[in-house]
Amino acid sequence: MGTEDLTTLDMMVVLDLGGHDMGVFFHRVGLLTALHDMGVEIVNPVNSILQMRNKAECMRRLVSAGLPVPETLITESIDEAAKFVREHAPCVLKPIMGFGGVGVQLVQDQFDLSHILDYLKFYGHVSGRGAYLLQEFVNGLGFDIRALVVDGEVISTMQRVSACGIVTNIHAGGTPRVNDIDVDDIALRAAKSVRGRMVGVDIIPD
Template identity: 35%
Template sequence: MPSESVLDLMRAAAEENIETEYIRIQGLDSYITDNKIRVLYHDRELGIDAAIVRGVGMFMTLEVFAKRVGVLEALARIMPVVNNPAASVIARDKWRSLLALASAGLPVPDTMVTENPFTAMRFTKRVGKSVVKPIMGSLGLGSTIVGDPDLAFQVTKGLTSMGIPSYYQVFLDKPGFDLRIFVVGDSVVAAMKRVIEVGWKTNIAQGAVGVRVSESEYPEAFEAAVKAVKVLGLDYGGVDIAYDKGSGRFFILEVNAFPQWHGLKQATGVDPSKFIIRLVRDKVRK
């Protein structure tokens, strides 16, 4: 069953007189024959001019992940694919995406990735309270606060025993909200505060309430969001930015290459799918 965002895209395409087909990624196969690349769907040719990827799946083996990304990269050699598969893989990986953003001079929180419990303990002792997150994940699922170095040691020891690395990020003292800024192409099309009354997770999926905001309110954050999407080579993305009361600075937390927008649409009245469809249409026409 297509997700709400996929249905929005199909509806927006229909309004532009563009025909669409919903394709499940596991049904795609790719071939190299006589140095020519082909991508088939259930053994038939794809009758499309471009593709919008809305995810590669969850809870899969490394081999399945590599196959799906590889097939999408083959597809991207034949037609426009939004977002670009290689760029999407980096964006999905919190560490690699922050590495790219930091290297470009964009503000990111102090962050550390490790498989060593002693490293986790030392990091937590240095920064104080930190947030442990899955390297690949969304909706705030699996994130937890760690303030005790001994607890950090035990958390990383347990994760390492299961073959899972630890991703630590210094805890930011947010003013009760963070920002989700939705960028398509070179422009922000919609943005909201994600406001919380209790707890610390500001994801809409975790109970936060969206409130529309404008560029005039947060010009620094809007500019950083557009730059972040460009640095990662994405056509569009949902950029999460938080203000830290302690340092008085904005920081980019992550950039989502497969963002949902139900909460954003409710808060702002803007449907990002219309902008994405127009961007893809323009790519096909070039």
């Protein structure tokens, strides 16, 4: 965050909390909380940031809001994870905390131990313990849609096509293109469920 005097700001828009380093992450959470207490407007609020970076909590809120989500298992048991894969393969394995598609892997028909080890290595670096978030693989139209919601209004949407594999994030090599599918309603409901002022919502069209 540099050496600027952040207490002179009227507003701070937060784009990255350093999710790959827990020390950096919690330092920045504490800093943002202190700035908020000093009167600096933080977008998004710290509580919303924490909720949105926690995929398990996001899933709970999306389900509670009645939004369609893939069938999901969140567990610390490798046996339960293996059972889910056997019943739902192919499926997607994600770190519970993360962003940008980092650590997202497609698990094929047989439970591939290398995927789990890669995941545990990644998540162990973040939090020091293993938990699995597995979802059924939704084979959509070959792309997803990113909608940007700001203060209860969808201000932009785009389609994202993966360059390779299942990750469509632009910085990971995905290709953006114009979106002509109306996703405003579901995007607004999703953003409202996590109580964020500026929210990126990912939607798989069918």
